[in-house]
Amino acid sequence: MSRVVIAGRWDGGIPASPTGDALAAIARGVLTGAPSSTVVTLPVGTGPTFDEAVAALHSQASFVRVPTDASSSREAGVCVAETLGMQRTVIVEGGHNASPDCGIGFLEGLLGDSCIDPRRPEVLADALTRAQGLVADAGVDLVCAASTARPLLGLDSVLAVAPDLEPLENQDIALTAALTQAFAHRPLGRRQLLEGQDVHPARLRGSGAGGGVGAVVAAIGGRIVSTGDLLSQLLDLDDIMEGCDLVIVAEPELSSPLLAESTLDRVTSAAAAHALPVVAITRRSSISHFEKAEWGLHGVFETEGSVMLEDAGRRIARTWLR
Numbered sequence: 001m002s003r004v005v006i007a008g009r010w011d012g013g014i015p016a017s018p019t020g021d022a023l024a025a026i027a028r029g030v031l032t033g034a035p036s037s038t039v040v041t042l043p044v045g046t047g048p049t050f051d052e053a054v055a056a057l058h059s060q061a062s063f064v065r066v067p068t069d070a071s072s073s074r075e076a077g078v079c080v081a082e083t084l085g086m087q088r089t090v091i092v093e094g095g096h097n098a099s100p101d102c103g104i105g106f107l108e109g110l111l112g113d114s115c116i117d118p119r120r121p122e123v124l125a126d127a128l129t130r131a132q133g134l135v136a137d138a139g140v141d142l143v144c145a146a147s148t149a150r151p152l153l154g155l156d157s158v159l160a161v162a163p164d165l166e167p168l169e170n171q172d173i174a175l176t177a178a179l180t181q182a183f184a185h186r187p188l189g190r191r192q193l194l195e196g197q198d199v200h201p202a203r204l205r206g207s208g209a210g211g212g213v214g215a216v217v218a219a220i221g222g223r224i225v226s227t228g229d230l231l232s233q234l235l236d237l238d239d240i241m242e243g244c245d246l247v248i249v250a251e252p253e254l255s256s257p258l259l260a261e262s263t264l265d266r267v268t269s270a271a272a273a274h275a276l277p278v279v280a281i282t283r284r285s286s287i288s289h290f291e292k293a294e295w296g297l298h299g300v301f302e303t304e305g306s307v308m309l310e311d312a313g314r315r316i317a318r319t320w321l322r
Contacts, residue, residue, distance in 0.1 A: 002037045002321045003243055004030055006313075007267045008250035009045025014283050014305040019049040022250060022309055026281060029313025030248070034321040042235060045263050046147035046227050050093045053231055060234070061143075062087040066094035066210035068163070072101050073213050077109020084138040092217065093227060094210020095147035096163045096261065102152060102179060103212030107131055119175055124182035132187050132220040142222030144214040145230045146206025148261050152215040153180060153200070158208035165257055179215075186219035228266035237270040246320050247271040247278045248313070254285035254300065268296030279320060281312050 010022035017025070023041040030039050043052040047068060054063045062083040066076045076092055083090055092106075104118050107127050111134070116127045135142050151157045153176060162168055183202040201207060201218035206226060208214060214224045231237075241247070249267050251259075259265075264280075271278045279299040292300060299320070301312050 002034055002245040004034075004037050004039045004246045004248060004317070004321070005042065005240060005244050005271075006030070006039060006248045006250065007042040007044045007237075008248075008264070008280075009043065009047075009049035009262075010250050010252055010309075011045065011048050013250075013252035014303070015308070017309075018052065019043045019045060019250070020052050025309040026248060026250065026313035029310040029315075030317040030321075032310070033314040033317030037317065037321065040240060042237075042240065044228075044231050044235065044237075044267055046093065046095055046261070050145070050147070050227065050231075053235065054091075057234055061089035061091050064090070064092045066092065066097070066106075066213055068095045068097050070097060070211070071099040072105035073103060073211050074105035074109040076210065076213065077106035077111075079109075080106075080142070081110050081112065084134070084140055087140070089141045089143065091143045091145050091230070092210060092213055093145040093147060094213050096150055096158055096208065097211035098163055100152075100158045100208065100211035102159075102175070103210065103214070103216035106210065106213045107216050110134065118182070119178045121178045121181040124178070125186075128182065128186050128216070128219050129188060131216070135221050142217055142220070143230070144206065144209055144217040144222060144224045145227040146209035146214050146224050147227040148209050149205045149226070150208040151204060151206070152202040152208045152212045153183075154203055158211065183215060183219050187221045228263035231263060232266045232270060237266065238273060241270050241274045241276060244271075244274065244276055246316075247276050248316060249278055249280050249297075250309075251280055251282050254280060254282045254287050254295075256287060256291065259287070259295065264295060272296050277320060279316050281309065281316070 010019045027039040064076045064079045202215040206214045206224040277298045
């Protein structure tokens with residue numbers, strides 16, 4: 001009897017479907033092609049898929065998400081404020097927002113404030129100090145699940161590069177300068193490093209997540225963890241791969257710019273640790289054979305928007321589970 005793990009995401013894929021439904025369709029196909037198989041489906045991804053991935057984990061932590069199309073992160077801050085003291089761990093997920101608010105909305109929502117001017121470093125610094133005290137008093141482990149590696153400040157930041165990787169020409173230099181000054185010595189009481197980007201919380205990898213929520217979380221005593229690493233730990237990916245014969249990973253589009261901000265590598269890394277073959281189901285792929293090897297993929301099935309996911313699962317089962 002073969003054991004198959006189907007993991008990944010299908011947000012924005014064709015045919016349009018929530019990730020859980022898409023993975024279930026692939027599973028039905030696998031069971032048609034290999035009836036004696038045991039199939040495990042596991043949503044692993046960012047955005048809406050993140051919500052599905054952690055749906056059964058709310059006893060372990062509180063989860064808040066900043067949608068990538070949100071122009072303000074305030075609602076996430078309000079949600080975190082409401083959960084302080086209710087859970088030991090609070091996790092905020094966010095990616096590369098098209099309209100970053102530098103995390104100011106999140107800070108305002110957390111503090112119940114509405115007049116934090118990010119261009120006034122002394123005002124922002126005071127707000128960060130108050131928020132640090134609030135988090136410390138609550139004794140909460142505040143985590144930003146960063147679905148982008150981009151920082152808040154710098155030449156490769158969310159303030160300098162759009163989600164499609166095009167450079168942003170109209171940058172507010174005064175705002176950048178004020179943010180640099182306000183974040184420079186946060187969180188209070190931390191050990192100052194002599195060199196390296198780790199000195200500045202707004203230049204950390206992932207500090208641009210949620211439009212800058214990552215920087216605020218790091219500046220008030222929280223921590224930033226990549227969404228892939230976090231889900232790998234929460235979902236026990238390594239344990240799930242134990243005794244498996246095949247891993248099928250769903251990813252709507254396999255292209256280098258998009259994959260850089262995906263969680264695909266965490267699934268393939270867990271599979272590689274058990275020497276498992278990995279086949280990707282995607283609408284379209286533009287990666288080379290060399291890139292496939294780099295991403296830990298042994299096969300790619302392109303649906304091109306015309307092959308149904310159930311049929312794709314059936315064909316993969318008959319090819320890889322003989």
